[in-house]
Amino acid sequence: MEVKNLDFSYGKEKVLNQISLKIPKGKITTLIGANGCGKSTLFKVMTKNLKAHRGSVFLEGKNINEISLKQFARQVSIVHQYNVAPNDLTVEKLIGYGRIAHGGLCKRDKAQDEKLVSWAMEVTGVTEFRDRQISGLSGGQKQRVWIAMALAQNTKILFLDEPTTYLDIRYQIEILQLIKRLNVEFGITMIVVLHDMNQAIHYSDELIAMKDGKIIAQGEPKEIASPEILKEVYDIALKVEHINGELFVLTV
Amino acid sequence: MKKRKAVYFSVLVVLLLGLFFISVNLGSLKVTYGALFRGLFVEYNETVATIYDLRFPRIIIAMITGAGLAVSGVLFQAVLKNPLADPGIIGISAGSAFVSVLIVAFFPMWYFFTPIFSFLGGILACVLVYSLSWKGGFSPLRIILVGVAVNAVFSGLMESFSAMSGQNYSGAASILNANISMKTWKDVRLLAGYVSIGLILSLFAAGRCNLLALEDKTIRSLGVNVNGLRAALSLIAVLLASITTAVAGSISFIGLIVPHIGRLFVGSDHKLLIPFSMLFGAFTMLLADTVGRLIAYPYEISAAIIMSVIGGPFFIVLLKRSDKTYGS
Numbered sequence: 001m002e003v004k005n006l007d008f009s010y011g012k013e014k015v016l017n018q019i020s021l022k023i024p025k026g027k028i029t030t031l032i033g034a035n036g037c038g039k040s041t042l043f044k045v046m047t048k049n050l051k052a053h054r055g056s057v058f059l060e061g062k063n064i065n066e067i068s069l070k071q072f073a074r075q076v077s078i079v080h081q082y083n084v085a086p087n088d089l090t091v092e093k094l095i096g097y098g099r100i101a102h103g104g105l106c107k108r109d110k111a112q113d114e115k116l117v118s119w120a121m122e123v124t125g126v127t128e129f130r131d132r133q134i135s136g137l138s139g140g141q142k143q144r145v146w147i148a149m150a151l152a153q154n155t156k157i158l159f160l161d162e163p164t165t166y167l168d169i170r171y172q173i174e175i176l177q178l179i180k181r182l183n184v185e186f187g188i189t190m191i192v193v194l195h196d197m198n199q200a201i202h203y204s205d206e207l208i209a210m211k212d213g214k215i216i217a218q219g220e221p222k223e224i225a226s227p228e229i230l231k232e233v234y235d236i237a238l239k240v241e242h243i244n245g246e247l248f249v250l251t252v
Numbered sequence: 253m254k255k256r257k258a259v260y261f262s263v264l265v266v267l268l269l270g271l272f273f274i275s276v277n278l279g280s281l282k283v284t285y286g287a288l289f290r291g292l293f294v295e296y297n298e299t300v301a302t303i304y305d306l307r308f309p310r311i312i313i314a315m316i317t318g319a320g321l322a323v324s325g326v327l328f329q330a331v332l333k334n335p336l337a338d339p340g341i342i343g344i345s346a347g348s349a350f351v352s353v354l355i356v357a358f359f360p361m362w363y364f365f366t367p368i369f370s371f372l373g374g375i376l377a378c379v380l381v382y383s384l385s386w387k388g389g390f391s392p393l394r395i396i397l398v399g400v401a402v403n404a405v406f407s408g409l410m411e412s413f414s415a416m417s418g419q420n421y422s423g424a425a426s427i428l429n430a431n432i433s434m435k436t437w438k439d440v441r442l443l444a445g446y447v448s449i450g451l452i453l454s455l456f457a458a459g460r461c462n463l464l465a466l467e468d469k470t471i472r473s474l475g476v477n478v479n480g481l482r483a484a485l486s487l488i489a490v491l492l493a494s495i496t497t498a499v500a501g502s503i504s505f506i507g508l509i510v511p512h513i514g515r516l517f518v519g520s521d522h523k524l525l526i527p528f529s530m531l532f533g534a535f536t537m538l539l540a541d542t543v544g545r546l547i548a549y550p551y552e553i554s555a556a557i558i559m560s561v562i563g564g565p566f567f568i569v570l571l572k573r574s575d576k577t578y579g580s
Contacts, residue, residue: 049469073475080473086465086520097463101475153474 001046001157001191006055008041008213015041017213019055023157028183028190030200032224033210034234040161042210043193047078047159059157073101077150081161083142087135091145094134095120098152120151123185124178140171147178157189158182164194172196176203197238197249201225209233222247257524260517264528268315268535275311275542276303280550309435313443314541314555315534317432317500318510320447320492322533323454325507326514326526327489330461331482334392335512336570339374339493340504342399346406347377348494349502353410357417367446367498374494377402378486407502431554432500432541443499450492454526457485461522503537503556505563510536512570 001023008016015038023029031039044050046057048064057064059075067075077098085094098120099113121127124144129137137145143163150158160179164172180203182188194200200207200221207224209217210233217229225247230238239250277283283291283299291300321339328337328344339345351373352366362369385391385398460481463471471478493507510533511525518524540555540562547553 047473049472069472069477070475073473078469078473080467080469082467083470084465084467086462088519088521089462089465097466097474100463150473 001189002058003042003046004056004058006042006045006052006057008038008045008050008052015213016045016052019213019215021208021215021218023189023191024206025156025189026183026187027205028179028192028203029206029208030192030194030204031208031210032194032197032200032233037210037233038213039193039210041213043159043161043191046191047076048072070101073153073155075155076157076159077153077155078159079143079146079150079161079163081163081165083146085134087133089134090131091126091134091137092117092121092130094145095126095148095152098149101153116152116154120148123151123182124148138171139167140174143167143171143175144178147175151182155188157191160190160192162193162195164196164199172199179203197225197230197251201247201249225249257518261528261531264531264535268531268538271535271538271542272311272315275538275545276307278542278545279307281307305437309437309440310432310541311538312440313432313435313500314538316440316443316447317496317503318506318533318535318537319530320450320496320533321503321506321537322510322514322529323451323526324489324492324496326511326522326529327454327457327461327485327492328507329511330464330522331485331489332390332392332395333464334390334395336392336396336508336567337399338505338508339489340502340507341403341567342381342395343377343402343406344374344381344490344493345497345502345504346403346410347380348374348490348497350406350410350413351376352498353414357413367442367495370494370498371491373406374490374497375487377406378490382486433552435499439499443495446495447492450488450495451530453488454492457488458522458526461485461526462520465520501554501556503559505559505567506533506537508570509559509563509566512566 003019003021006016006019007014019038019042031042033039041050045052046064048069051065059067059072064072095117096113099116102113103109118127121130124147126141126144126148129141129145134142134145143166147160147163163175163179167175176199179190179192183190192204194204202221204221207217207219207221208215209224209229216232217224225240227238227240230236230240230249241248241250273285276288277285281299281303283297283303287297288300288303291297292304324339324344325337328339328342329335331337348370352370355362355366355369381395381399381402382390384402385394387394460476463474463476464478464481464485468478471481496503511529514525514528514532518528537555537559540558544553544555544558
């Protein structure tokens with residue numbers, strides 16, 4: 001995926017200003033930045049939820065404005081930050097929704113649908129809940145179900161908007177490990193928005209740091225996690241320490 | 253689970269059939285069921301023929317109307333993500349009724365096209381309610397408030413035009429008062445033709461209705477154009493509400509009560525809820541009409557009035573409960 005010269009404003013306020021970037025294939029790329037830096041807007045433009053005022057987003061060389069929602073959903077899946085489902089819907093049925101973009105009214109490859117739903121449940125570890133109702137699951141389990149629904153779309157690119165926000169630390173790590181595993185085992189390109197600096201550093205291959213609607217830096221975590229860049233991104237001096245050869249940002 | 257739901261469906265069908273036969277034989281003319289059967293299928297019988305021409309159309313119209321309005325309610329509730337939406341309460345029926353009255357009163361030569369004009373009136377009301385209550389999303393209570401206002405305006409206009417046209421006992425009055433006592437087989441055919449289209453479409457759309465329970469963003473990420481889906485489902489809902497209104501008049505609360513009770517029995521899956529609401533809507537409306545015929549015999553109370561008397565308190569209870577579940 002590639003973004004070229006993207007501009008976006010809400011009224012007079014410019015939220016994205018000449019954004020250009022390339023998302024490396026088969027890697028985990030994380031968007032970081034302070035609140036209001038424009039990363040959510042960029043996320044929305046890249047997922048066809050908002051239209052850019054100038055500039056374009058390209059998917060395999062094609063402008064996403066010219067791709068139908070359905071075609072887009074066959075190539076890109078998205079896990080949004082906030083999700084709701086009817087209380088009495090079962091896990092398997094919900095994950096089955098991921099197959100909607102594949103096949104029309106009449107032609108539907110049922111065997112393929114079932115195979116992918118089973119696979120999605122398997123890799124996210126929710127197979128044992130398949131007949132349970134969504135309302136009976138814990139926060140971490142629910143999040144895995146939403147990821148499974150996106151996986152059932154069988155796409156090469158997966159967007160995740162703050163996938164750990166509503167979870168306590170154990171489930172946060174569980175979800176991040178799942179993301180890493182999906183990336184390594186299946187080569188899915190991940191674009192993630194994360195708030196926690198250290199999680200971003202440890203689970204990403206590439207970081208994109210934003211401030212005031214602009215990209216300040218893009219590169220490997222060890223390049224980005226420098227006190228200078230962090231100071232610029234978050235407007236606060238943060239220490240960066242090496243412990244056992246790994247980088248940690250001291251956030252206290 | 254599945255077995256229990258199948259039982260609910262079977263019981264409902266039996267109840268509906270039972271009510272149908274009770275209703276057929278209720279009134280000044282009475283025949284035994286044996287005579288009724290013979291009169292209908294074997295040989296001519298004057299009493300049965302009279303019942304066939306007078307009572308059957310009204311009963312069938314009550315059932316089709318109930319089914320149509322109930323499904324219309326289900327669709328509006330899905331589209332607006334609002335369990336309180338009802339084509340009567342949010343003014344769709346009033347918009348349809350107003351345009352129908354206009355046509356019947358002032359352009360009687362277009363009588364045959366009344367359903368089409370009624371449909372247009374329904375779309376007008378629907379567009380008004382949607383656009384006036386849209387504020388980055390549909391808040392449940394705002395829709396109801398705007399709907400109440402739109403409803404009031406159209407009802408007022410309808411009554412004024414009906415009064416101006418000076419006809420007291422006309423087609424216009426029958427729409428106004430939701431009076432289905434003088435209906436004929438012609439009305440049945442008209443109603444059945446259009447409503448069955450809407451009902452069949454609604455069955456095909458059931459899977460899509462389920463999707464609307466998710467967040468809009470999530471639905472888009474699945475490759476579905478949410479606003480297009482909303483527009484299509486709204487059209488079906490308006491079709492059902494407006495055609496029934498053109499023939500049977502404006503009736504509120506069926507579309508509210510029936511789906512709500514339906515959810516208690518078969519859950520929120522529209523693939524079950526829509527067919528269940530059809531049957532249960534038919535049953536409820538026929539029950540209301542039958543009770544209306546019986547309760548003050550020989551005078552009649554229209555089904556619309558019965559529904560208002562029962563529906564009002566029901567609506568208030570739902571409203572009070574919805575504060576907890578849906579916020580304000």
